[in-house]
Amino acid sequence: MKLTDLNSAQDIGANSLLVEIGGLNLLIDAGMHPKKEGLACLPHLNDLPPLDYIILTHCHLDHIGALPVVLRKQPGLEILCSPASAIVAKRILRNSVSVMLRQRDETGIKEYPLFTYNELDAVERALHPIPLMRPRTLFPRHAALPDKFQPETPPSHPTAERDNASVNITLYPAGHVAGAVGVLVEHKHRRIFFTGDVLFHDQETVPAAQFPDISLDTLVMETTHGATPVDNDITRAGETARLLETINTTITNGGSVLIPVFAFGRMQEILTILNKARLANALASCPIYCSGLGVDLVDYIDQMSRKAGFVNFRRHILQDLRIRPLDRQFTPIGKDLPTKGIYLLSSGMLVENTPAWRVAANLLEYPKNTLCFVGYCDPETPGGRLLARKHGDTFLFNSLDHIAKIRAHIENFYFSGHASRDELIAFAKRCDPRAIVLTHGDPPAREWFEEELATELPSAKVTNPSPKKQYTV
Numbered sequence: 089m090k091l092t093d094l095n096s097a098q099d100i101g102a103n104s105l106l107v108e109i110g111g112l113n114l115l116i117d118a119g120m121h122p123k124k125e126g127l128a129c130l131p132h133l134n135d136l137p138p139l140d141y142i143i144l145t146h147c148h149l150d151h152i153g154a155l156p157v158v159l160r161k162q163p164g165l166e167i168l169c170s171p172a173s174a175i176v177a178k179r180i181l182r183n184s185v186s187v188m189l190r191q192r193d194e195t196g197i198k199e200y201p202l203f204t205y206n207e208l209d210a211v212e213r214a215l216h217p218i219p220l221m222r223p224r225t226l227f228p229r230h231a232a233l234p235d236k237f238q239p240e241t242p243p244s245h246p247t248a249e250r251d252n253a254s255v256n257i258t259l260y261p262a263g264h265v266a267g268a269v270g271v272l273v274e275h276k277h278r279r280i281f282f283t284g285d286v287l288f289h290d291q292e293t294v295p296a297a298q299f300p301d302i303s304l305d306t307l308v309m310e311t312t313h314g315a316t317p318v319d320n321d322i323t324r325a326g327e328t329a330r331l332l333e334t335i336n337t338t339i340t341n342g343g344s345v346l347i348p349v350f351a352f353g354r355m356q357e358i359l360t361i362l363n364k365a366r367l368a369n370a371l372a373s374c375p376i377y378c379s380g381l382g383v384d385l386v387d388y389i390d391q392m393s394r395k396a397g398f399v400n401f402r403r404h405i406l407q408d409l410r411i412r413p414l415d416r417q418f419t420p421i422g423k424d425l426p427t428k429g430i431y432l433l434s435s436g437m438l439v440e441n442t443p444a445w446r447v448a449a450n451l452l453e454y455p456k457n458t459l460c461f462v463g464y465c466d467p468e469t470p471g472g473r474l475l476a477r478k479h480g481d482t483f484l485f486n487s488l489d490h491i492a493k494i495r496a497h498i499e500n501f502y503f504s505g506h507a508s509r510d511e512l513i514a515f516a517k518r519c520d521p522r523a524i525v526l527t528h529g530d531p532p533a534r535e536w537f538e539e540e541l542a543t544e545l546p547s548a549k550v551t552n553p554s555p556k557k558q559y560t561v
């Protein structure tokens with residue numbers, strides 16, 4: 089197998105892997121870099137060979153955000169994905185167009201949007217959901233191959249050449265977020281497994297990964313938490329209890345709680361936690377406000393749950409919790425919110441001009457309020473900058489030109505969607521691969537895996553791929 093990492097740097101960026109195996113050119117994911125701007129957001133797509141298929145691991149933007157650009161370059165391609173991802177993919181991309189249009193207006197990035205609403209119909213037509221945990225045989229179909237390789241050849245009478253060229257792929261549930269899969273690619277007797285983003289523990293709305301228990305030739309794995317030592321005292325159940333306790337104490341003391349959340353996944357998980365607490369009479373009585381993309385996605389995740397499997401969520405939770413929309417008229421900056429309650433708002437990293445960021449500008453200066461972070465905040469985002477400050481420091485709301493003194497409580501809870509580094513090492517050892525390729529991690533995370541694997545799996549050849557360089561693995 090030949091593998092080329094098309095992400096522009098060795099980081100968690102624009103995920104996209106070109107895989108040449110058998111007679112096929114596969115593209116696994118085509119993401120948009122979350123920390124770059126304009127065309128620099130895209131993976132290296134300029135010298136792509138003719139592709140046979142795209143395989144999508146899940147619908148986070150760092151995996152899906154460049155798909156329309158690939159389809160523009162190579163129309164007619166099929167995108168193979170989980171049934172759940174097929175339900176939500178277009179909605180996530182539509183939001184991405186809206187965000188890019190807003191950014192163009194705010195910051196003058198002329199290249200935005202990198203694709204248009206119109207192009208999303210082509211993406212929707214290209215999506216081919218395939219059932220999980222059932223192998224699917226793929227034959228070459230790109231134009232550069234002789235006619236006998238083209239899909240018109242009846243698959244029931246495959247020629248030896250077609251057989252040699254074909255590969256089997258199987259999608260396995262990866263936990264992480266609704267619809268996420270790992271991908272097993274088999275060619276003749278060789279097995280390569282791509283973890284995608286993976287979580288080996290149950291979340292409220294998505295069950296744990298169910299990866300195959302088989303030996304592999306090559307394992308391509310994410311390394312997100314490589315630089316995060318494992319703290320065995322922290323569990324999801326423990327963090328859930330601590331979050332509920334913090335909410336209840338704040339509300340009882342007459343304050344408001346702001347929970348900045350990622351729209352896809354974390355918002356629905358927190359809604360489920362709140363609803364379970366309410367049913368157990370363990371949630372202080374107060375209004376709950378939600379707004380943004382996350383509320384819209386409730387319908388999609390409900391559909392995923394009913395039609396696709398491996399997702400547990402129902403939209404009636406919004407009625408059960410009597411969720412209210414955020415008032416369109418914002419309270420003046422620096423003034424505390426008139427209605428005390430729980431504010432479950434995107435964005436998770438308090439990105440400027442989002443509802444969570446705007447409400448933080450109301451709550452931050454009042455000691456009765458609490459801000460509860462329930463997901464990772466990049467240090468360069470407003471959320472990351474706020475977490476780095478201490479009580480009593482000042483915090484600048486840049487585009488509001490407002491400086492606030494931090495008097496509210498700020499709490500950080502650990503609800504990661506990614507496997508711990510120890511779990512990934514344990515998985516690698518179970519698969520006992522000849523070769524391991526590291527992806528989806530910042531440089532210190534990858535370094536940790538390189539060192540650890542040298543001791544734990546000394547016979548495996550570990551590759552930390554440089555962008556655009558082709559490796560034979």
Ligand SMILES: [Zn+2]
Pocket residue numbers: 146148264265285
């Ligand atoms: Zn992800």
Ligand SMILES: [Zn+2]
Pocket residue numbers: 100103148150151285528
């Ligand atoms: Zn990712």
